Amino acid sequence: MTRKLERFIDWLIFNLDALLLGSAVAVGLVLLMLLLRAAGRSIVRADPRCMSWKGVIGRVLAKTGVLFMAAAALEIVVSYAQPPARIERLFDIAFIVAFALQGAVWGRELILGIVGQHVGERPGETTLGNAMGVIRVLVSVALFGIAVVVILGNLGVDVTALVAGLGIGGIAIGLAAQGIFSDLFAALAILFDRPFRRGDTIRFDTTTGTVEKIGLKTTRLRSLTGEMVIMANTKLLEREIRNLAAGDDRQETLRFGLVYQTAPEKLEQVPALARAAVEAQPGCSLVRCVLVGFGASSLDHELIFVHEGLDADAMFAKRAAIIVAMLKRFAAEGIQFAYPAQTTFTAAPDGTLVMPYAPVATAPSPRS
Numbered sequence: 001m002t003r004k005l006e007r008f009i010d011w012l013i014f015n016l017d018a019l020l021l022g023s024a025v026a027v028g029l030v031l032l033m034l035l036l037r038a039a040g041r042s043i044v045r046a047d048p049r050c051m052s053w054k055g056v057i058g059r060v061l062a063k064t065g066v067l068f069m070a071a072a073a074l075e076i077v078v079s080y081a082q083p084p085a086r087i088e089r090l091f092d093i094a095f096i097v098a099f100a101l102q103g104a105v106w107g108r109e110l111i112l113g114i115v116g117q118h119v120g121e122r123p124g125e126t127t128l129g130n131a132m133g134v135i136r137v138l139v140s141v142a143l144f145g146i147a148v149v150v151i152l153g154n155l156g157v158d159v160t161a162l163v164a165g166l167g168i169g170g171i172a173i174g175l176a177a178q179g180i181f182s183d184l185f186a187a188l189a190i191l192f193d194r195p196f197r198r199g200d201t202i203r204f205d206t207t208t209g210t211v212e213k214i215g216l217k218t219t220r221l222r223s224l225t226g227e228m229v230i231m232a233n234t235k236l237l238e239r240e241i242r243n244l245a246a247g248d249d250r251q252e253t254l255r256f257g258l259v260y261q262t263a264p265e266k267l268e269q270v271p272a273l274a275r276a277a278v279e280a281q282p283g284c285s286l287v288r289c290v291l292v293g294f295g296a297s298s299l300d301h302e303l304i305f306v307h308e309g310l311d312a313d314a315m316f317a318k319r320a321a322i323i324v325a326m327l328k329r330f331a332a333e334g335i336q337f338a339y340p341a342q343t344t345f346t347a348a349p350d351g352t353l354v355m356p357y358a359p360v361a362t363a364p365s366p367r368s
Contacts, residue, residue, distance in 0.1 A: 022080030033072075037064045056113035063109045064102070071098035096154045100147040107143045112136060115191070117137035135188075183217040186233035190214055197236070200245035201312055204236065208244075224312075241259040248306045250315055251287065254323070257298025257338040266335050267291060267299065273333065274303050278327035282320040298338030 043058025059218065075095040078088055115135060152286050165264035180213070196202050200219070209221030209229050219236055221229040244250060287304040294300070305322065307315045346354045 007107075018080040018082070019077065022077040025080070026076040030069045030073050033064055036061045040064070054109065056116075059113045060106050060109045063105050065105070065365070068098045068102040070094045080143045084279050090265060093155065097151050101144075104140075104147040108136075112138050142349040149298050180222060183233045186237050187214065187216055189217075189237060190233065195241055196243050196245070200243055201310075203242040203244060204239040232302060244312065245310055248310075249306050250310065251306050252305060252315065252319055254303040254305075254319070255300065256326075257295055257300050259336045259338045260299060262335060266333060269333060270335070273329045273335075274326060276303045276320050278303075279331055281321055282324055284318055284322070295338075297340045297342075 008212050039064075040058040042059025043055060044062050047055035047058070069092050074091050078091045082088070083091075099226075112135070190196070196211055198211050198214060201208065207221070207223060207229055209223040211219065212222050213220040214233075218232055221231070223229050258270070270291070271289045275286045278284050278286040285306050287306055288299065289303040291298050292302045299320075307318060309315075327337075348354055
């Protein structure tokens with residue numbers, strides 16, 4: 001025992017300068033990390049929701065652990081002092097373990113901070129925060145799993161079989177929970193891509209409704225008729241979605257048909273009558289009103305107008321007012337709207353056709 005003590009004293013005296021220099025560097029590094037952690041905590045207090053990149057970096061720095069600082073300091077001292085190989089290996093292992101675990105913590109806080117930044121930018125979208133618990137678990141398991149593999153690999157353990165087993169287990173779990181994960185990633189796609197947010201009015205297929213909740217698996221909308229529409233996130237993103245809340249105005253289309261007996265002169269008046277009906281409503285302007293084709297029972301027309309603003313109730317009210325105004329103006333001009341009908345023509349005994357409707361009376365000429 002005395003001989004070992006004498007060897008230690010001799011080593012200490014021989015490496016005293018290196019120990020002092022290493023200790024000074026280690027103390028400086030620890031002080032720097034303490035200052036960075038304090039700065040990070042100050043940033044987090046000022047921006048608890050991490051709504052900026054500064055807040056995300058502060059969140060990462062605030063999670064620097066004391067054990068990692070101590071392990072880093074000892075590793076620096078050992079690198080300067082050059083102790084026996086066994087002691088140096090022991091401190092190397094301690095630093096690798098501390099660094100792997102600290103790296104997992106930093107990575108987790110960075111990923112969660114980025115996700116939280118996107119959630120925090122939209123207070124109305126806080127329902128997507130329901131996914132944060134699952135995201136935290138998935139990120140933590142993945143990063144700490146990698147940290148454990150790194151630690152075991154540096155300890156000399158053959159991790160090939162372990163990695164293969166984890167890969168097979170991950171594939172099995174992924175296949176078993178394929179539907180859940182697909183909806184989860186669809187929710188994350190909504191979070192990052194932002195096709196819509198809570199409170200927006202969207203339209204897909206024949207459904208129009210206001211988004212009330214974007215959950216981990218489903219999105220819930222309140223339709224115009226009042227019922228709740230529940231749609232899986234994956235199925236919803238597979239459809240063509242029209243976000244009626246995007247933009248500064250809304251464009252609406254009205255389709256109508258006129259009877260085939262309408263005179264060409266009257267057809268030429270239709271665009272002007274439609275423009276007058278549309279522009280009589282404040283905030284509405286006509287894009288076009290044109291004859292688009294010959295229908296089975298009507299001369300088909302298409303009217304497109306723009307309504308300023310995103311208020312759906314106001315738009316539908318003005319749409320109804322435009323329809324009523326068109327009914328009045330067309331009636332005043334003797335223009336009739338068509339409806340599905342069939343006309344039967346009867347032949348007289350001599351083969352001439354008998355008209356199924358009375359001929360239009362013409363006004364007498366001034367000379368008669």
